[in-house]
Amino acid sequence: MISPEKPYVIGLDLGGTNSVFGIVDADAHVVAETSVKTRGHNDNAQQYVDDCLVELRKIIDQVGGIEKISAMGIGAPNGNYYTGCIEFAPNLSWGREVVPLAKMFSDALGIPVAMTNDANAAAIGEMTYGAAKGMKNFIMITLGTGVGSGIVVNGQMVYGCDGMAGELGHVIVEKDGRECGCGRKGCLEAYCSATGVARTAREIISKTDKPTLLREIPLDQIESKDVSIAAAKGDEVAKEIFEFTGRMLGEACANFAAFNSPEAFIFFGGLTKAGDLIMEPIKRAYEETVLKIYRGKAKILISQLDDAKAAVLGASALGWEVAMEKGVALNQGIA
Amino acid sequence: MISPEKPYVIGLDLGGTNSVFGIVDADAHVVAETSVKTRGHNDNAQQYVDDCLVELRKIIDQVGGIEKISAMGIGAPNGNYYTGCIEFAPNLSWGREVVPLAKMFSDALGIPVAMTNDANAAAIGEMTYGAAKGMKNFIMITLGTGVGSGIVVNGQMVYGCDGMAGELGHVIVEKDGRECGCGRKGCLEAYCSATGVARTAREIISKTDKPTLLREIPLDQIESKDVSIAAAKGDEVAKEIFEFTGRMLGEACANFAAFNSPEAFIFFGGLTKAGDLIMEPIKRAYEETVLKIYRGKAKILISQLDDAKAAVLGASALGWEVAMEKGVALNQGIA
DSSP states (O other): OOOTTOOEEEEEEEOSSEEEEEEEETTSOEEEEEEEESSOGGGOHHHHHHHHHHHHHHHHHHTTOGGGEEEEEEEETTBOTTTOOEEOOTTOTTOSSEEOHHHHHHHHHSSOEEEEEHHHHHHHHHHHHSTTTTOSSEEEEEESSSEEEEEEETTEEOOTTTSOOOOGGGSBOSTTOSBOTTSSBSBTHHHHSHHHHHHHHHHHHHHOOSOOGGGGSOGGGOOHHHHHHHHHTTOHHHHHHHHHHHHHHHHHHHHHHHHHOOSEEEEESGGGGGTHHHHHHHHHHHHHHSOGGGTTTSEEEEOOSOHHHHHHHHHHHHHHHHHHHHHHHHHTTOO | OOOTTOOEEEEEEEOSSEEEEEEEETTSOEEEEEEEESSOGGGOHHHHHHHHHHHHHHHHHHTTOGGGEEEEEEEETTBOTTTOOEEOOTTOTTOSSEEOHHHHHHHHHSSOEEEEEHHHHHHHHHHHHSTTTTOSSEEEEEESSSEEEEEEETTEEOOTTTSOOOOGGGSBOSTTOSBOTTSSBOBTHHHHSHHHHHHHHHHHHHHOOSOOGGGGSOGGGOOHHHHHHHHHTTOHHHHHHHHHHHHHHHHHHHHHHHHHOOSEEEEESGGGGGTHHHHHHHHHHHHHHSOGGGTTTSEEEEOOSOHHHHHHHHHHHHHHHHHHHHHHHHHTTOO
16 A cells, blocks of 8 residues: 555654654664654744754655655644644643644655644554554553543544543542642642652652652652652652552542543553552552442553654554555545 | 334333333334333342333333334443443442343343443433434433433444443542442542432531521432422522532533543433523533633533433434344344
């Protein structure tokens, strides 16, 4: 279906911190990769695109130029599948209004570009290559700078009436709870994102006299990864921070189950590196909290895909979708 | 497709209080109807079925006997579409374990019987005949003895991995909140079901000195409908009870939007009779609480179907599905 002259697609995993570009072949090999910081660019979307293009063109040249590329898929926070726009992304300084990112890249590169939510892209990647292969109903939860989600029902991505469905990081789990980047209070993301975990660390350390490795770091400089490092060394306070975070996630997932009764929750992102330290509290809180009819049914899994590659591959899978639509049309002489 | 000798299906709306049977023709006319109390029957499922059959056979005879009936559809609390069983229904004294209700009716009547969640049946009815005609993504919320829900994504009912998806009445909206019939605490149902509203009434009346018509009723005998009657007469305390209930619903729906970003929330059941008194607080709380990207997008609607008939018609629509599958098979000589 794909013209052999165009053996590649570009996948862009646009995270709150890094924007990772991969050039991917039809066998899901990432043949070239580069990345650009997502922040900065004078808080200007066009500047962001221009700065990305400088780096992107280098790897495009590596594979033989733009004529080798069929299409591009983007996974981005608040990325709208229907419109190709980033809409009101609280964590993107240049994306807090409506940014037609798919069109901007498409105009610059001269290839078709599709976009979805970064977490949806990860879910598509997981369904195509990872732990969700063959599953028809599952929920992907991405734990990074923010907390994202991709929901699959009857084997289809849930995009909703407007292309913006699946924002479980912004389900309010504590009324009048912590302030969230979205301007509201008590969102899951305010507790279980990287900054949420750092905030939990500061709160727990301030309240306890227990010895902890984390006291070696100035309180306002503790990061999520410091907690992981301390927990891996057996630090009790760090474990308590994971216990709290895991419980929040497990209780939230117990509520999510009432929606689509998923076969599995699949967790993805830096926090899952802590393994059982985070996954056990999630499982325990989930089974303790979930409605009786759902008990013991959903698997709680870690993504089987390489962290950086999952979202890039997911985005590229979206790229292949577009490429195939256009490719079929071109090969058959259809407009 | 339907054999003309079998022009009818049976729809059963199995509610916590009443079980309403309707015999329905292909044009969605309920040609005969009867009902049986759901409670009682010595807390025994077989007794419940036998008692129902006594009444049901009377209306079957009215339309010319069982040979005129193609199939039966049931909408029941915790009704499992995949297995035809009622599974652990907290509000059914004879349904707290696993009851193969579809098979029990099918064996007794000799016709195919399909079952789903009562709220799913209402959603199917609404999608086929009511306010959700033409909608691909919506959430139906049923406010009755319990709080139920039917979720539609991409034009399909969400049944989940086990046939039991869509139990939004059991999303926990207040941690350590009111005790719920499901054995947990803080479920939406504990606040917004008929008994939840009565409980809110008792709490608010006990805490205030304001004059209210509701004080004419002994505190422990106040029912949800008394609140409606008082509110309709302009009673301020009754209005406050609706305000509280509406806010709980609106805030819950704001969280639900993060799942499937629906075109509409459609409310169904006794409480909606209060009209703006309940719908305005729902709308206000929803728009105040929902994530910015979803603001102003979802309609908050009241079911367009006659209260008793919506669920019966929904159940009958499920009956027609089965009838058509079997009918096509029979007419084409396929097993």
